[in-house]
Amino acid sequence: MKVDTVGAPRRTRQRPAAAPAPAPAPHRAALRRRIADNLAGYLFLAGGILAFALFSWYPIVRGFLLSFQQVNFAQPATWVGLDNFQRLFDDPLFLTAWRNTLWFTALALVFGFAAPFVTAIVLNELRHGRAYLRMTVYLPVMLPPIVTVLLWRWFYDPGPGLFNHALAVLHLPPQQWLESENLSMLSLVLVSTWANMGTTTLIYLAALQGVPGELYEAAQLDGASIRQRLWHVTIPQMRFILLITLLLQVIGTMQVFIEPFVLTGGGPNDATVTVLLLLYRYAFVYNDFGLASAMSTVLFVVLGAFAGLYLRLTRSKG
Amino acid sequence: MATADSPARTLIAPAELDRPLGRALYRTVLGTVLVTFTAAFVFPLYWMVSGALKSSAELAQPDPALIPQSFHPESYTQAWSSTGLSRYFLNTLLLAAGALLFQLVVDVCAAYALSKLRPVLGNVVLAMMLATLMLPVSALLVPTYLTVVDIPLIHVNLINTPFAIWLPACANAFNIFVLKRFFDQIPEELIDAARIDGAGNLRILAHVVLPLARPVLAVVSIFAVVGVWKDFLWPLLTLPDPRGQPITVALNTLANDMPANQLLAGMAMASIPLLVIFLVFQRHIMAGLTAGSLKG
Numbered sequence: 001m002k003v004d005t006v007g008a009p010r011r012t013r014q015r016p017a018a019a020p021a022p023a024p025a026p027h028r029a030a031l032r033r034r035i036a037d038n039l040a041g042y043l044f045l046a047g048g049i050l051a052f053a054l055f056s057w058y059p060i061v062r063g064f065l066l067s068f069q070q071v072n073f074a075q076p077a078t079w080v081g082l083d084n085f086q087r088l089f090d091d092p093l094f095l096t097a098w099r100n101t102l103w104f105t106a107l108a109l110v111f112g113f114a115a116p117f118v119t120a121i122v123l124n125e126l127r128h129g130r131a132y133l134r135m136t137v138y139l140p141v142m143l144p145p146i147v148t149v150l151l152w153r154w155f156y157d158p159g160p161g162l163f164n165h166a167l168a169v170l171h172l173p174p175q176q177w178l179e180s181e182n183l184s185m186l187s188l189v190l191v192s193t194w195a196n197m198g199t200t201t202l203i204y205l206a207a208l209q210g211v212p213g214e215l216y217e218a219a220q221l222d223g224a225s226i227r228q229r230l231w232h233v234t235i236p237q238m239r240f241i242l243l244i245t246l247l248l249q250v251i252g253t254m255q256v257f258i259e260p261f262v263l264t265g266g267g268p269n270d271a272t273v274t275v276l277l278l279l280y281r282y283a284f285v286y287n288d289f290g291l292a293s294a295m296s297t298v299l300f301v302v303l304g305a306f307a308g309l310y311l312r313l314t315r316s317k318g
Numbered sequence: 319m320a321t322a323d324s325p326a327r328t329l330i331a332p333a334e335l336d337r338p339l340g341r342a343l344y345r346t347v348l349g350t351v352l353v354t355f356t357a358a359f360v361f362p363l364y365w366m367v368s369g370a371l372k373s374s375a376e377l378a379q380p381d382p383a384l385i386p387q388s389f390h391p392e393s394y395t396q397a398w399s400s401t402g403l404s405r406y407f408l409n410t411l412l413l414a415a416g417a418l419l420f421q422l423v424v425d426v427c428a429a430y431a432l433s434k435l436r437p438v439l440g441n442v443v444l445a446m447m448l449a450t451l452m453l454p455v456s457a458l459l460v461p462t463y464l465t466v467v468d469i470p471l472i473h474v475n476l477i478n479t480p481f482a483i484w485l486p487a488c489a490n491a492f493n494i495f496v497l498k499r500f501f502d503q504i505p506e507e508l509i510d511a512a513r514i515d516g517a518g519n520l521r522i523l524a525h526v527v528l529p530l531a532r533p534v535l536a537v538v539s540i541f542a543v544v545g546v547w548k549d550f551l552w553p554l555l556t557l558p559d560p561r562g563q564p565i566t567v568a569l570n571t572l573a574n575d576m577p578a579n580q581l582l583a584g585m586a587m588a589s590i591p592l593l594v595i596f597l598v599f600q601r602h603i604m605a606g607l608t609a610g611s612l613k614g
Contacts, residue, residue, distance in 0.1 A: 040519050041437025048428030049443060051488035056450045058470065059461035066461060073467075125330050126348055133351065135600065136359040142596040144548045146566040147585045150573055151366055154582075160380055162365065194358070202607055213327025220331060229329055255456045258550055262570060276456050283460050284555060292460045300457040307452040 063300075066293035073287075084294035094295075096270050097278040100185065101254055104274060107189040108253040113246060116197045120204035121234065134205070138198035145195065149262045152191045153178070156263070178264050181271040188259040188272060196252075200245055207241045208234070240313075247310045251303050275299055363589075370394060370583035377578045390579065394587070397580040401572060403565065403587065410564040410588075413553070414546040416480055417487040421542045422535070424488040429497035430523050434509055444498070447491045462486060463555055482556035483546065493538050496606075500534040501527060537606035540599050547592055 042049075067084055069077040088094050123133055140148060155162045156177035164174040177187045211234060219229045235242075257276040260266055266273040275295070283292035334340050369377060370393050372386045397403050428447075432440050466476045466486070476482040504527060512522045528535065550566045557563050560571065565588045573581055596603060 037435055038437040041431045041435035041440065044427040044431035044435060044519065045437065045440070045443065047424035047488065048431075048447070048494060051424055051485060052447055052450065052491075054465060054469065055462055055486040055489045056453075056458070057446065059458045059465055060450075060453065062464070063458060063461035066464075071464075121329070122347065122351060124328055126351065127335075127344075128348055129352055133355050134604075136355045138596070138603075139359050139363065139593070142544070142592045143589050144550070144566050144592065146550050146569050147366075147589050150569065150581070150585055151362055154369070154578075155362075160378055160382055162382060165380070165382055199607065202604060208328070211328075216327055216329060216331070226330055226334070234329055251454060255454055257456070279456070279459070280551075283463070289460055289464065296457040296460055299454060303454040303457065304452075307454075311452060 063293050063296050066290055067297040069290050069293075071289040071293075077290075080290065084290045085298075087291055088294045088298070093270065093273060093278055097273045097275045100271065100273055101256070101275045103185055104189060104192075104256055105250055105253045107186060108192060108256075109246070109249060111189060111193040112197060112200065112249055112253070115193060116200035116204055117238075117242070119197070119201050120208055121230070123201070123205055124208040134202065137201050140195045141198040143195070145258050146262065148195045149191060149259055152187075152194075153263055156187060179268055181268050184264050184268060184272050188256070188263060191259050191263070192253070192256065200249070203241070203245060204238070207238055211237045243313060244310065247306050247313070251306050251310075254299075254303060366582050366589075367586050370397075370579050370586055372579055374577050374579055377582075393577070393579040394583040397576070397583040398587065401576055401580060401584065403568070403584050405561070406563060406565040406568040407587065409562055410547060410566070413480055413483045413564055414543045416484045417546045418539055418542045420484045420488050421490060421493060422539065425490055425493040425538070426497060426523070426528070426535075429494050429501055430519075430527060432494070433498045433501035434504075434522075434527070435519070444494070447489075447494055450489070451491045451495075459551075459555075466556055477556055478559045478562055480562070483549075483553060486552075487542070487546065490542075493542075496534060496538060497531070500531055504530055533602070533605075536599065536602045540595060540602055541606055544592060544595065 066077070068079060068081060070080045070083070071077045119137065123130060123137075126133070143151075154160075158164060158174065158176065158179070161177070163177060167174055175183060178184050215233045215237070216229055219233050224232065255276055256274050257280065260272040260274050260277050261280070264272040266277050276299075279292050279295045279299070282288050282295060330340075335344050368386055371389050371391060373388055373390050376383070376387055398407075431437060432444050466482050468475060476485070508526055509522055512526050517525070546564075548566070549564075550570070553564050554567045554570070557567065560568065563571075565584070569581070569584055569588060572584070576584070
């Protein structure tokens with residue numbers, strides 16, 4: 001009896017559970033497939049994850065750690081605390097390099113920011129030769145940078161150089177393009193602008209084509225002149241992309257390397273020593289990887305601020 | 319996107335251009351722009367190619383001539399053979415081809431997994447990859463170099479091997495992002511249909527996804543080859559042995575003791591492949607430029 005009374009409710013309780021009794025089998029199959037899918041997914045991802053882990057994620061962490069270590073290939077790394085930063089800030093070249101880099105960035109923005117914008121606006125208005133002009137402005141981007149700087153070194157050459165020849169034709173005095181402390185940085189900026197403005201121009205051109213024509217028409221009906229339309233329609237419509245390219249250019253130009261490395265070597269009198277050039281010297285000339293990493297960390301913090309700003313802006317937009 | 323022939327309404331109205339003053343102004347601006355652009359962007363290339371044809375004596379003259387007084391096309395062949403430019407050229411080709419192959423295999427597979435297989439935490443992995451786009455490359459120069467010198471766990475030194483170029487090139491978040499975004503547009507039904515037909519992931523990738531993704535594969539490939547061909551600092555650091563160096567690094571080393579006309583010939587030859595790629599794939603490059611720059 002006891003067994004029955006106990007058994008009966010148990011059976012009734014089991015019945016609802018027994019109804020989906022065939023369910024566990026498909027559920028397990030689904031689970032098995034999910035696992036298989038995940039396995040396949042990670043199998044396909046393995047190469048990518050490994051590449052990023054080795055050459056991106058791990059170096060990020062390691063670079064940070066290295067700035068607090070003394071490293072050479074002979075002995076294991078030792079912790080030195082803030083020693084590297086102390087030495088970095090004590091190096092008079094550190095300040096010089098930052099000052100030069102900021103100067104380069106400022107000059108590069110004056111040219112590299114304004115020139116593509118004006119070019120893009122003019123190109124967008126032209127009805128002829130647009131394909132040709134678009135192509136020519138992008139040609140320098142396709143040259144290997146080493147070719148660009150060697151070519152310009154030849155232009156700047158005080159002897160047979162083309163630039164001093166052109167100045168002579170105009171009855172102007174020849175210039176010490178790369179040898180003068182005042183002029184050398186500007187000469188580097190000119191090369192860099194020439195080489196890179198094609199990209200920015202084409203980005204602006206694409207953005208300009210996205211400005212709705214009705215806006216111009218409406219402004220014109222209201223009696224806005226061409227200059228007013230430029231000011232009140234074009235520029236507000238382009239504001240976002242202008243801001244974005246501004247940030248990207250700051251981030252890009254602050255990492256200038258090949259121009260000073262090949263054209264001036266940092267001279268004359270350290271006038272063109274940039275942050276990355278100094279970093280290169282610390283690491284690969286003096287083999288002081290700890291000091292170079294401290295420099296990287298500083299660069300990272302400065303550029304990270306701009307990158308964060310970029311991220312915020314693009315996220316709030318999209 | 320408006321083409322050159324279908325004038326979309328822009329800043330200046332067509333009517334404004336049709337006035338006599340407008341037309342004259344337009345012609346002046348057009349002429350100025352054409353001349354300035356040709357002088358600024360095409361002439362330097364002409365100067366390089368024609369400079370290589372000049373004799374060394376003519377090149378050293380302080381009063382350069384627009385057209386070479388005497389033609390010396392042999393500087394091209396000399397640069398190619400005697401300074402060993404052919405070897406550096408082949409090195410570059412090898413580095414570019416390998417980087418292309420590794421990038422395609424690794425990044426296509428990763429993008430396929432993230433787009434179609436969507437494993438657990440896939441989004442986290444993608445976010446971590448994309449985050450690296452925000453990092454200044456140069457801040458990672460030293461630790462990445464040290465990693466290549468001594469790969470963690472297996473302790474292999476990649477210096478002076480092409481793998482020092484090939485493997486780091488795979489960690490390319492731009493490629494994975496562009497590929498994944500394209501794969502996302504491929505309808506799920508196509509994949510399911512192939513799966514019901516019994517196709518495995520590799521088959522689906524090779525026979526369904528990749529044929530559809532040809533345009534985006536072209537963009538990724540072009541940028542991979544161009545990227546390796548243009549690179550200077552990384553191969554300078556990781557390939558110190560001249561025998562394995564690409565042409566960009568070799569040109570910098572040779573620049574100081576090569577005759578000027580041969581150097582110019584070498585520079586021209588180092589540029590030709592990229593210029594050809596550009597002329598052939600213009601459309602793809604422009605598309606990649608706007609796809610990669612911004613999403614808005």
